Amino acid sequence: MRKLRWFILLLLLFLLAVRYTNDVFIYFENSRPSESSGPINNGRLVNGKRIPLKGKNFEACSWFLAALGRNSVHHKVRNCLHEAYIELESIRPDARFKYGETGWPCGGNFWPHKTHQNGFSVDFMVPVINAGGKTDELPCHFFNRWGYAVEFDNKGKTKEYSIDFDATAAHLYLLDQRARKQGLRIGRVIFDKDFHPMLFSTEYGKKIRGKMDFPVWKPIVRHDEHYHVDFEPLVSTKHENK
Numbered sequence: 706m707r708k709l710r711w712f713i714l715l716l717l718l719f720l721l722a723v724r725y726t727n728d729v730f731i732y733f734e735n736s737r738p739s740e741s742s743g744p745i746n747n748g749r750l751v752n753g754k755r756i757p758l759k760g761k762n763f764e765a766c767s768w769f770l771a772a773l774g775r776n777s778v779h780h781k782v783r784n785c786l787h788e789a790y791i792e793l794e795s796i797r798p799d800a801r802f803k804y805g806e807t808g809w810p811c812g813g814n815f816w817p818h819k820t821h822q823n824g825f826s827v828d829f830m831v832p833v834i835n836a837g838g839k840t841d842e843l844p845c846h847f848f849n850r851w852g853y854a855v856e857f858d859n860k861g862k863t864k865e866y867s868i869d870f871d872a873t874a875a876h877l878y879l880l881d882q883r884a885r886k887q888g889l890r891i892g893r894v895i896f897d898k899d900f901h902p903m904l905f906s907t908e909y910g911k912k913i914r915g916k917m918d919f920p921v922w923k924p925i926v927r928h929d930e931h932y933h934v935d936f937e938p939l940v941s942t943k944h945e946n947k
């Protein structure tokens with residue numbers, strides 16, 4: 706009986722830590738701006754900022770991973786994520802968004818990701834539509850590796866869900882717009898190349914085509930359940946004239 710009481714107590718403490726650790730770190734974070742150095746695959750971050758666990762239309766794919774601090778970014782990236790989610794409330798009030806892993810508060814090696822090292826990389830889980838035709842959330846939990854193990858076919862469908870390409874494109878468009886106000890832009894989006902035609906055929910897809918790189922090479926890990934976004938300083942003009 707005593708063992709059971711200890712188990713319940715420890716479980717409660719664990720759940721409380723998972724729920725509130727991220728909030729506590731954000732509450733006590735310093736107000737100094739973030740400083741990023743080095744490339745996304747060999748970089749560092751000083752004064753990285755954690756993204757809130759959830760808002761009106763968004764949530765972390767894992768409260769546990771967020772409690773560990775694996776949801777940290779450069780402060781400018783956090784600002785544009787926040788502003789884009791607010792704008793999505795009016796453009797796509799029905800849609801719900803989940804963000805995935807981003808990086809450590811101090812940057813650096815972020816296993817198992819090859820990049821995500823300087824505060825400018827963010828994974829976003831795909832917004833989805835369920836079998837009933839309604840917008841839904843991609844289920845993210847321990848047993849599907851917080852969403853990363855969900856497999857979509859080359860049409861962007863599973864048995865239960867299909868990718869909401871319209872909401873995905875609107876999200877990317879607004880992220881880029883907001884990033885530009887922070888002196889950044891979206892440099893690269895890694896998303897399964899089979900999905901590109903469906904993404905570019907949407908209203909906002911037409912607006913983002915040519916504004917950011919969508920590599921067509923096959924990454925080691927298939928990017929079907931999430932789209933990886935790399936931000937970069939706006940001074941770079943390599944994508945502007947495409």
Ligand SMILES: [Zn+2]
Binds near residue numbers: 818
């Ligand atoms: Zn990524």
